[in-house]
Amino acid sequence: xxxxxxxxxxxxxxxxxxxxxxxxxxxxxxxxxxxxxxxxxxxxxxxxxxxxxxxxxxxxxxxxxxxxxxxxxxxxxxxxxxxxxxxxxxxxxxxxxxxxxxxxxxxxxxxxxxxxx
Numbered sequence: 001x002x003x004x005x006x007x008x009x010x011x012x013x014x015x016x017x018x019x020x021x022x023x024x025x026x027x028x029x030x031x032x033x034x035x036x037x038x039x040x041x042x043x044x045x046x047x048x049x050x051x052x053x054x055x056x057x058x059x060x061x062x063x064x065x066x067x068x069x070x071x072x073x074x075x076x077x078x079x080x081x082x083x084x085x086x087x088x089x090x091x092x093x094x095x096x097x098x099x100x101x102x103x104x105x106x107x108x109x110x111x112x113x114x115x116x117x
């Protein structure tokens with residue numbers, strides 16, 4: 001069950017889906033492809049820096065999940081919840097660490113190959 005299914009709709013300020021990432025030369029995520037959920041529609045990707053993504057998800061009531069392309073059905077599927085955590089080098093985004101690599105942030109579409117910085 002993702003976060004939005006477990007929280008009453010009136011407490012959600014904004015819901016997002018993250019479909020991909022941009023990484024630096026050290027393979028560290030620097031930017032995220034955010035989509036805004038608007039009722040029954042979902043926006044095109046908006047490139048967000050790591051700092052902007054953290055700020056967005058630290059806002060009370062904002063939620064995000066990974067959004068994974070399913071090649072079998074040729075459609076997007078909701079993956080895991082994304083949260084802000086404090087690490088040894090500062091804050092970062094993390095999806096549910098359930099060892100399902102295909103829906104973790106580092107394994108989403110690498111937009112460096114599709115869209116340059």
